[in-house]
Amino acid sequence: MTDANIAFIGFGEAARAFTSGWQTRGPVSVAAYDILFDDPRHAEAKRAECRALGVTPLDSAAEAAAWADLVISAVTADQVIAAADSVCPGVRPGLLYLDINSAAPFRKAEAAERVAARGAGTVDVAVMAPVHPRRHETPLLISGPAAAEAAPILAALGMKFEVVSDRTGDASTVKMIRSVAIKGFESVTMECVTAAVKLGIEDRIIPSITASLSNIDFAALADHVMERVVVHGKRRAAEMREVAATLEHAGVSGFLPAATAAHQQWVSDLNVRARFEGEVPRNAGRIAREVLNAIAEKQ
Numbered sequence: 001m002t003d004a005n006i007a008f009i010g011f012g013e014a015a016r017a018f019t020s021g022w023q024t025r026g027p028v029s030v031a032a033y034d035i036l037f038d039d040p041r042h043a044e045a046k047r048a049e050c051r052a053l054g055v056t057p058l059d060s061a062a063e064a065a066a067w068a069d070l071v072i073s074a075v076t077a078d079q080v081i082a083a084a085d086s087v088c089p090g091v092r093p094g095l096l097y098l099d100i101n102s103a104a105p106f107r108k109a110e111a112a113e114r115v116a117a118r119g120a121g122t123v124d125v126a127v128m129a130p131v132h133p134r135r136h137e138t139p140l141l142i143s144g145p146a147a148a149e150a151a152p153i154l155a156a157l158g159m160k161f162e163v164v165s166d167r168t169g170d171a172s173t174v175k176m177i178r179s180v181a182i183k184g185f186e187s188v189t190m191e192c193v194t195a196a197v198k199l200g201i202e203d204r205i206i207p208s209i210t211a212s213l214s215n216i217d218f219a220a221l222a223d224h225v226m227e228r229v230v231v232h233g234k235r236r237a238a239e240m241r242e243v244a245a246t247l248e249h250a251g252v253s254g255f256l257p258a259a260t261a262a263h264q265q266w267v268s269d270l271n272v273r274a275r276f277e278g279e280v281p282r283n284a285g286r287i288a289r290e291v292l293n294a295i296a297e298k299q
Contacts, residue, residue, distance in 0.1 A: 001026040002156040007068035008032040009061050009083050010075035011050055014100060014131050018072075018159075019053050021136030025158050031056040033064045035075075065090030070098065070153060071120075073111075077103045077238040084111035093119030096150050100125040100140075102239035104176060104246040105169030112144065112168045121146025124168045125161075126175035130228075134160075143170035176246040183240050184256045186225040187263040190288075193222050197288040222284035230280050230287055233268035237261045270294040 001022070008015040011032040022028045032055050036046040047057040058064045065071050065087040075083045080103045087097070097120045099108050105124070112122035126141040140161040142150065147163050154161055164170045196205040210218040229236065240261035247254030273280055275290045 001028060002153050003029070004069040004153055005029045005031070005067060006070050006072065007058070007064035008034075008055075009064060009071060009073045009087060010034055010079075011046065011055065012074060014074045014127065015072070016049075016053060017131035017135040017138070019055060021134075022157050023054065025136075028157070030054070031058050031064060031067060033058045033061045035079075060090075061086035062088070062090035065095060065097075065120075066092070068095065070096040070150070073097065073099045073101060075101060076235065077101055077242045080107050080111050081114070084114045088114060088118050091115055091118035091120045095120040096123065096146055096153070097121065098123045098125050098142075098150060100127055102127070102175065102179075102235075102242060103172065104242040104249065105172040106249050107242065107245070108172050109168045116145070121149055122168060123147050123150045124171045126171040128175060128178075141171040141174055143172075144168040173246065176243045179239060179243050180247075180257055183236055183243070183264070184260045186229055186236075187260045189218075189222050190226050190229050190267070190291075191263065193226065193284050194288040194291050197285060198292055202285065202288075219284070223282040226284045226287045227280050227282045229264055229267050230272045233264040237265035237268060240264065267291070270298075 006029065008030070011034040015032060019030050032050050034046050036042040037057060037059070050057045058067065061083065071087055073080070073083045080099065080101050097115045099111060099122070101108070108124050112124065116122050123142055123144040123146050128139045128141060131138045136158055137160045140159060141164050142161050143164040143166065145166055145168070147166060151161070151163060164174065192205065193202065196202040206219050206222065210216070240257045243257035244254040244261060247257065270291065272287065272290050272294055275294065280287070
């Protein structure tokens with residue numbers, strides 16, 4: 001393990017998963033600041049969530065930076081710059097700032113510049129798979145000026161990572177471009193299966209696509225990705241808007257990621273998740289039917 005003080009800015013799914021994973025290896029000193037701490041409706045529940053994992057809730061991002069040896073920014077894609085600005089008053093030379101957000105590389109570079117100007121070493125981190133069930137062992141790509149400096153700490157925490165380069169944005173570029181296919185295919189799958197269910201031809205479509213994809217079991221894949229879109233559509237839509245921004249910034253077309261963002265946001269806005277009492281099932285047919293029910297109710 002490591003004796004470094006670690007602070008999260010944003011205590012959501014990734015922060016909880018990493019923290020619980022580290023704790024299987026031994027004691028670790030973790031604190032967090034989350035914007036919900038400032039919301040009277042959610043503050044106590046969010047602070048209790050931290051305490052349940054042995055994480056100390058702090059009153060501001062600047063306080064987190066002043067206390068920590070390593071800060072991990074784990075916010076939503078649209079808050080990457082704001083998160084960097086929020087820590088700056090507490091940043092001191094020698095602090096390591098890791099940005100694990102699913103954001104465009106040029107946006108991460110801008111955030112890194114603001115923190116680096118205060119003396120921190122910056123690391124661009126791309127989380128390359130869902131954080132469950134692997135938690136702290138979820139594969140990561142890292143890059144940036146302080147990637148080599150952060151590597152021993154991450155290794156001591158048992159994290160699985162590959163150093164890409166010493167340039168901010170290189171790790172996120174890999175994730176963004178990979179997401180064109182991965183997140184795009186999720187939305188293509190969901191639209192296809194939902195249309196097939198609507199027209200009553202799923203028993204023909206699914207075996208046909210399974211055969212076309214050779215060794216890929218499309219039925220199992222559809223069960224998996226449609227559950228992910230229903231549960232995480234809002235967050236994934238934000239990521240795909242960043243993918244579209246990445247491609248636009250690179251001077252190439254970005255129609256598919258923009259369309260994927262629109263689709264996953266649309267699914268999120270339908271609030272299909274709430275139609276299931278409890279956990280969303282990994283069952284493409286059931287999910288498709290609830291999507292159709294939600295559409296019908298809006299008409």
